[in-house]
Amino acid sequence: MPDTSEDKQDRLSRIWTDWGLRVDTPTGDALQVALGAADSWLQKGSSDPEIVIRAVQVLLVDPERPDAHKRNCWGSLRKAIRGAWGNAMTAPDHVLLGQSLVLAAWPQEIQGRWFDLARLLDSAWDVLAGRDRQQNEMTRWREENQVRLMRDVGKRLRVQQSLQVTPNVSVDIAPVTSALVQFEQNQTTNRFDNAAPYLLAVFVALKDTLSTLSNALQSMSGDMSTVIKRTQEDSDRIRVAMCGVEGELNLLWWGQARYCETLRKPFRRIEHPEDVVWWAACEAADRARDIDVEPAAAYLVETLHDLGQDIFEKRPLLRWMEELHASLKRAAQLAPALSDRLERYAREDALGLPVTWVRLRAAQNESLEGAVEKVALDLNAEIDRGQWASWIFRERLLDLYLVGDS
Amino acid sequence: MSLPLPVEPLRCRHPDCTLPEGGRCARADEFPDPLASCPELVRNDEPSTTPAPVARSAAPTPTEDAAPWKGRHLDLLEADQLLQRSPARVIAVLGAYDAGKTCLLASFFLQIASGQRGPFPYRFASSRTLYGFQALVDRANQWSGKEGEDIVGHTPKEQSEHPGQFLHLGVRPSKASDDRHLDILLSDVPGEWFTEWTSRTDAEARRRLGFIERSDGFVVVVDAAALLGASGGKVDSNAGLLLRRLASELRPRRTPRALALVFSKFDRILDRVTPPSIENGLQRDAWGLLGKRAARIWSAIEQAREVGLNVMPFAVSAFPRPLGAGQPVGVMVPFAHIMATADHRDRWPRLSPSVPEGATCFAALRRWEAAP
Numbered sequence: 001m002p003d004t005s006e007d008k009q010d011r012l013s014r015i016w017t018d019w020g021l022r023v024d025t026p027t028g029d030a031l032q033v034a035l036g037a038a039d040s041w042l043q044k045g046s047s048d049p050e051i052v053i054r055a056v057q058v059l060l061v062d063p064e065r066p067d068a069h070k071r072n073c074w075g076s077l078r079k080a081i082r083g084a085w086g087n088a089m090t091a092p093d094h095v096l097l098g099q100s101l102v103l104a105a106w107p108q109e110i111q112g113r114w115f116d117l118a119r120l121l122d123s124a125w126d127v128l129a130g131r132d133r134q135q136n137e138m139t140r141w142r143e144e145n146q147v148r149l150m151r152d153v154g155k156r157l158r159v160q161q162s163l164q165v166t167p168n169v170s171v172d173i174a175p176v177t178s179a180l181v182q183f184e185q186n187q188t189t190n191r192f193d194n195a196a197p198y199l200l201a202v203f204v205a206l207k208d209t210l211s212t213l214s215n216a217l218q219s220m221s222g223d224m225s226t227v228i229k230r231t232q233e234d235s236d237r238i239r240v241a242m243c244g245v246e247g248e249l250n251l252l253w254w255g256q257a258r259y260c261e262t263l264r265k266p267f268r269r270i271e272h273p274e275d276v277v278w279w280a281a282c283e284a285a286d287r288a289r290d291i292d293v294e295p296a297a298a299y300l301v302e303t304l305h306d307l308g309q310d311i312f313e314k315r316p317l318l319r320w321m322e323e324l325h326a327s328l329k330r331a332a333q334l335a336p337a338l339s340d341r342l343e344r345y346a347r348e349d350a351l352g353l354p355v356t357w358v359r360l361r362a363a364q365n366e367s368l369e370g371a372v373e374k375v376a377l378d379l380n381a382e383i384d385r386g387q388w389a390s391w392i393f394r395e396r397l398l399d400l401y402l403v404g405d406s
Numbered sequence: 407m408s409l410p411l412p413v414e415p416l417r418c419r420h421p422d423c424t425l426p427e428g429g430r431c432a433r434a435d436e437f438p439d440p441l442a443s444c445p446e447l448v449r450n451d452e453p454s455t456t457p458a459p460v461a462r463s464a465a466p467t468p469t470e471d472a473a474p475w476k477g478r479h480l481d482l483l484e485a486d487q488l489l490q491r492s493p494a495r496v497i498a499v500l501g502a503y504d505a506g507k508t509c510l511l512a513s514f515f516l517q518i519a520s521g522q523r524g525p526f527p528y529r530f531a532s533s534r535t536l537y538g539f540q541a542l543v544d545r546a547n548q549w550s551g552k553e554g555e556d557i558v559g560h561t562p563k564e565q566s567e568h569p570g571q572f573l574h575l576g577v578r579p580s581k582a583s584d585d586r587h588l589d590i591l592l593s594d595v596p597g598e599w600f601t602e603w604t605s606r607t608d609a610e611a612r613r614r615l616g617f618i619e620r621s622d623g624f625v626v627v628v629d630a631a632a633l634l635g636a637s638g639g640k641v642d643s644n645a646g647l648l649l650r651r652l653a654s655e656l657r658p659r660r661t662p663r664a665l666a667l668v669f670s671k672f673d674r675i676l677d678r679v680t681p682p683s684i685e686n687g688l689q690r691d692a693w694g695l696l697g698k699r700a701a702r703i704w705s706a707i708e709q710a711r712e713v714g715l716n717v718m719p720f721a722v723s724a725f726p727r728p729l730g731a732g733q734p735v736g737v738m739v740p741f742a743h744i745m746a747t748a749d750h751r752d753r754w755p756r757l758s759p760s761v762p763e764g765a766t767c768f769a770a771l772r773r774w775e776a777a778p
Binding site: 020063066093128132139142146291292297299302380 | 420433485486489490491492496585587588591617622660749750751752753754756757761768769770771773
């Protein structure tokens, strides 16, 4: 179903009726302009991954945290809105309203692959607590994203029905024959007297027949180009599906072999269990570029379980980050470098990107001081090893997508 | 020769702006020269043709406006604008005329502002209605302690289009690891509005109290002394009606809401009733004579609990003695009860969207469940 501005306004009304105070939901000019600006900003996300990442970060911001309105992600949205109309937002700290605008303006249909990146930031939602007022709408948004992505994966494998092309080039030449017969009869009886009208009749019949022939050929050429286009699309789909199948096979074999290619030894022989989590997540991500993220993340966790890791062991997020920092220091030069793009994004705002931020700090040989402000999540929230492995996997995949594009 | 008419002074529609009083423009970062470009500022350069009012009894005096904050009660529009910043916890304080709602709010402010927060796990951080609180406290400060004398002024029934209805408090959790700043909006509306709301359902009464559905918690104040007095039956009946009306108005929500039933002016009946412990608070018998006189209230409590309200009665004395001579009793507990629900910090549940039918074995593989 195509998005219409009315749908978006309805969504905004529904959200603000729940989040706001006034029973008559505000639908003033300023808010409509703000919604339009948020919509235009998000539309750019089809070609600019940063917009999608910043938009998800805007949703992740806890408006009650200090300096929530000073974050770069919020600054990006606010700049877009102020660019449309300085009065559209009434104050620079109206983060809650900004979040409602993003939710309302989020495209309901896939608009370019970059919107898929939203799922790669999904781990951050695992540590969110409170924010009861927002939970319903944000959960709805996350569920819609997941369902849409599953539907999209299904679509990729569906090959279109081929177009039947029936050559329809039946040209009636009877008028030409008839005109020629009459011309000959006239020639026989009248020699060349009064031949011009008969000759003209022959030419007219010929012209009509050629015109019919030309139209038929043109129509066939249109059908042929449709067939070629569809065949190309089918071929692309098959190629994507084959890439997916190949990716699934590679991942499955990797899981069976449990061999760390980077360190050139089986995972079970890696000394530190946290190194196993890091390298396994990294290598699984390398093989999961063309396949569905959620099953691949689940498969990674099952593989870790098979390797004897306690996937249900819970630790605070900060502790996992410290372990990763130590693993990366041990990995030294072997650790893959961050892509320039993701590095820039994380430098400007690392909200919800703890793995990327730790990689950034480790690469610079710096400590994790300031993690609370930079990552802006509850670092005391406990998550299990499986969740943490999935988190590393998703952020590594995010990095790979961005590298691939640049 | 007549003198020229005075130039109309600056006015600003932004609640936080103090530029007209010689302060700072609230949007100074957007408009470096607010006098030239800020769209919120209004000034008629033409001399006013209407004479200035001689006295403005309802409007604030220039001295009042000089504070660097809004100061007075926030109206519905201003409160809604505050909510654009963060999901403020709205606490509706309900009760009949003279039940002690405003006294409770004044006492609550005094306690939290002076750091005596007791069981209330938040500390004072800010307020956009300091002048409103200050006005309440000033009046209470003048109370001599005589019975029958008003401790605070009765909340006026403003007839304006947007009457001030809310007091604002910014608080920070006392837990060191929690650095949030929470906005709390406390409703302060006249008791007559609730009487009108419970007795008839006209559009105006609904509009004025439209914030009730959005509220995150409720404080229903009942005058305990009046309940034991000659008109106790009527007090019981009215309070029961209010509670039932509230229970029937609220739509079911995923997260529960708390209701603190405050028996106010408890110091006046301490010789006849001993308040029970918090654990026994819901047992009507534990309230002795008060429980006996509150049959309709207790029946309404049951109804409120059935619709998901987490109800708990409390005995409160907001001003047992003049300010300099004694401390309030039990004022912070009802608010702590409400905030325990309104600001509970459960982790969000993990998503579990259904896997499409016919998905491959690989596509169906998911790890939705949480750790045991």
